[in-house]
Amino acid sequence: MAHFEIKDLSFSYPAAHGRKALSHVDLSIEKGEYITVCGKSGSGKTTLLRHLKSVLAPHGEMTGEIIFAGQPLAEVSLREQSSKIGYVMQNPDNQIVTDKVWHELAFGLESLGMEQKTIRLRVAEMASYFGIQGWFHKNVAELSGGQKQLLNLASIMAMQPTVLILDEPTSQLDPIAAADFLNTVRKINLELGTTVIITEHRLEDIFHAADRVVVMDGGRIIACDEPRRVGDFLKKDGNEMFAAMPSPVQIYYGVENELQCPLTVREGRNWLSELFAGRQISSPAIKREQVREEDLIGTPAILMKEVWFRYEKDAPDVLKGVDLSVPQGTIFAMVGGNGTGKSTMLKSICHICRPYRGQILIDGKRVEKYRADELFRRNLAMLPQDPQSLFVKKTVREDLAEMLPADCADKEERIARVAQICQIDELLDSHPYDLSGGEQQRAALAKVLLTEPRILLLDEPTKGLDNFFKLTFAQILKNLQKEGVTILMVSHDVEFCAKYADLVGMFFDGGVITTNRPDKFFSQNSFYTTAANRMSRHIFDNAITNEDVIELCRMNR
Amino acid sequence: MRFDSYHPLINLIYFAAAISCSIAFNHPLFVLLSFVCALICAFSLRGSRALLVLLALLPLMALYTWWYSFYNHFGVTALGENFAGNSITAEALFYGASLSLRAGAVALFISCLLAVFTADKVVYLFGRLSPKLSLFIAILLRSAPRTLAYARRISVSQQGIGRGPGQGSLPARFVNALRLCSVLITWTLENFLESSLSMRSRGYSLRGRTAFSLYRFDNRDRSLVVVIFALLITILAGAALDQTHIYYDPRIIMMPVTALSFVFYAAYGLFLLLPVIIRIICARRFAAAAA
Incomplete structure (x- = not known):
């Protein structure tokens, strides 16, 4: 049975004069899947995600149906939705409600009316799993952005949701905190089997991990497939979204070859090695114009x-x-x-x-x-x-x-x-x-x-x-x-x-x-x-952008 | 274990009792006990900062005593006359002194209370009354410093384009400051909208909210409650036997001091010094365990 089933969902905002924010979206998400939703801003990603939880659904005209675990979402009680559907938003600061880390972890459980003993255990469990013990007693104001977002995730996971929806959770974080956060999400998906639906612009960190990638454009789903095929589709389609693909994918399609598309840096290195196996590299470096000292x-x-x-x-x-x-x-x-x-x-x-x-x-x-x-x-x-x-x-x-x-x-x-x-x-x-x-x-x-x-x-x-x-x-x-x-x-x-x-x-x-x-x-x-x-340092000397690598690959073929 | 590590309810009982006894009892020995014990507690809990409180209090207390005896003329033991020709009496002087000592003791206990009651404990105690109310206080505790921090951020941003509240001519500065306030209000409302979404998303509107706290009421707390109530009952017995009261008007009349009186004195002193005693015992135990 599918976890979420979206059937022919269309939606328009009241002030949009009939322009559809979502049009005829069909999507079925299995239990335990890791789904990445990507698309330009304004393509309807957030609107789609918000429809998956009734209290967050925007006001407007909606047709179609959303089925959650075999039951129409509208009929699933608020209590069940609150606990079973976890939703992490973009801004780490605005989601935090209380002043203390421990209190924030307990917030959702308090809402569900749980007793002291149960909350105590759940909170302890969450703090241990997410490595929060060190700052458990702190004021939330003292935390870094990454810690805040991790706290938001932990306090939602404390309610033991079966599906976790994340709307650009790392857009306000620095790259190191962002990678940490996305790894934790990945870990939750792998270790607990929680279904994950995530939108992200930092595709490098999650593209390879996704079971399926959904590409949205103008409120429609234009592709929904496993990552490699999506890369292939976007390239053939000449879609602008291709610019958001991770570096290895972009480089791969810049160079004509018959090998399999790499998704990570490691795969990219191996791909390059294989590409140039047994061949002499004649020009390992790009010659650049020297900036003349006198100019400076x-x-x-x-x-x-x-x-x-x-x-x-x-x-x-x-x-x-x-x-x-x-x-x-x-x-x-x-x-x-x-x-x-x-x-x-x-x-x-x-x-x-x-x-x-x-x-x-x-x-x-x-x-x-x-x-x-x-x-x-x-x-x-x-x-x-x-x-x-x-x-x-x-x-x-x-x-x-x-x-x-x-x-x-x-x-x-x-x-x-x-x-x-x-x-x-x-x-x-x-x-x-x-x-x-x-x-x-x-x-x-x-x-x-x-x-x-x-x-x-x-x-x-x-x-x-x-x-x-x-x-x-x-x-x-x-x-x-x-x-x-x-x-x-x-x-x-x-x-x-x-x-x-x-x-x-x-x-x-x-x-x-x-x-x-x-x-x-x-x-x-x-x-x-x-x-x-x-990806290329073991072969080329000074290639630093995707274009450099592509150019050097072409020069040496 | 320090006194403030006990359950917040115990802290509350102690301070409520200590402050009301300090106010109610006017027997000179009890008044003196209240003040001295409050002072010891303050030094024990707040360290050298208590000295500042004391230095501020003493002149005020002296001034009040003088003022009281100057303008109140009850009593029969005349000590002299003020410039208006009214008599200054020993009774009024003593009563004024007892009033100011009592007020001083209350002030010192309140300074201890502020040190012991962190925001967490306040939130917890309100949570006992109503979970929603305590949540409201928790939200307030978060949003106030956050808004201030954002005000600083806006100010820096505006300075970066030459429009800070401290830049330009005087009228320009005024306009810049006004602008900062208005945008701060917009920002607060906007963020509160998002926070409220996050709250609803986590079931805020469900019925039957509970209030979680990290505090546990264990045997250590129970035994202290027993001690506190034993002492309080003794003290109240003393009050019932008129041991804690004297008359200042028309002359100072007090109950005869008997052997039993000393039991009441001891109970009162012991009760007020509980935080200090607990601290000493713990330090001893810790030293013994560490040795």
Whole structure:
């Protein structure tokens, strides 16, 4: 018997004027299956998932039927749905209800009216299984994002659901926490047999693990099959979704061959070895134009000289002698782990954090010599990690207008221009909070661009973006660069930095460890590098992006 | 085991009894006992921070005593006259002193109570009354610091584009600060919507909610309850025998002190010092076990 059976489900939102958010969806999910749902934002993934739990189902016009364990979902009692259908949402913070970790674990069980003894056992069991013992007594405010999301998962698992639905659970997490979280989900699926239905934009970590992959487009299911066949289908279909496939899959289809498609880096390495078995590699490296030193001479846009900073008098130092030079007109990416002080570095450049030793020069002038209006008008601007915190008005348009002086004559034109650059023309009249993560990011960028910055600081710009938005976003950055804007971004996103940055730096323990061109930088590293590089380093010297590997494969055939 | 590791109900009984006894008893010895024991407890529970409380309290208490004797003229033992020509009496002076000592003792006990009652215990105790109410407090305890943290985040974000509440001209700063408040409200409402979805999704609206807590009522707690009630009954017997009361008006009249009186004194002192005694016994036991 199928666990979930969705029969001819169509749905439209009340304000959509008949445009269907879901149209004729048919899907049958077996007990214990691991299903990955992917698709561009706005393709109806979340709408579909929400229909699988009655209290979360959006209001609107629905036709069709959903059957849960042999019974129409609408007839399954609230009590049973609460416990049997677990639902993890995107934002780790908003799902947590209480102030203590242990209380959060017990929340669902309290709702079900269980007695002390049973709850005590369940909570203990969950804390042990998820490795929460160490922070069991903590306030939730003290937890990291990854811990919060793990807590959400644990507190749902405490109710012993038979199916676990996850809606982009890792979009707010850094890559290491995200991989941890997805591994735990995988473990639950394998060890407990819980059915898993997950949407994710970080397909690298789950594509290979899925039993079936469902691809959605415009509210329809266009493919539903095992991962390899889905890759094959998307390639043949010429579908945009192909850009979201993991690196090994993309590289595989870039090179003509008859072998089986690799899904993981390990399989990819073996695939490459097999591809070049017994063959001489004539050109193992891509020749790149050397950046001429003289191009980089001249006043750097940002120069930091041994900058030291700590938040409080007795707190440990966060920046410990940062030396950094960002040449004019470059895209500079700073990579590094969580809590190493990357964001603090950006804040100190904006003069939000004031260093107690060292100097920061913007265009050769010390940052504290600028007046605030000089510094932030036609000069410097920072896009924060959480784009939502920039919005202060009811519509995007008002929010943008707010950035311009009231007597500005060409207000409308400038808004239109910046909206076009950031591709948000259609979103101007929406409430900023109603936009998806990627749309918010672009609207926030538009707002920041209205200060006409020549130096743009970006804090984790690709967090929560799916692969298409990343392409769009990169294009926007490249265009800005052409106009002479210097961009400094801090990011966890190794793949993005490798592809689009001119210079990459590694930040660790309050300082910049090394700075180099991306190809040199990433081909030196063996852990902290792109999937394409990890997959090909035993054969090629300096391939860091999928395109590099494909090109080298073609050159050597 | 420290006193605050006992069950919250025991903490509650102790403080309720200690505070009401301190208020009710006006026998000089009991008043003195209340104040001194409260002071010892405060030092034992809060360490050197109790000293600050004491330093703030003493001048206030002295001032109150002086003020009381200055404006109240009951009693028969005149000590002198104030500038208005009214007599200052020993009875009023003593009564004023006893009032301020009692108030001081209550303040000290409350400072101990604040140290012992963490948010967890408050949530638990309300949970005994109504699970929904305690959940409400737990949510409040989470959302208040969270909102503040977000306010800081917005402020930093706005500073990054030159629109922070501390940037620009004075009117601009005012507008920036106002804007921050308004967006904070939107944000709070928006997030609460999502939180409420998460709550409903986990069966919040089901009937028959229970309140879980980590506290257990075990034999250690039971034995302490027995001790507390034995002492309290003795003290109440003392109160019934008029041992805890004296008259200040028109003159100081107190019951004769007998051998039995000392039993009541001892019981009261012992009761008030329970947290300290428990602490000493535990430290001893731990040292013995570790040796």
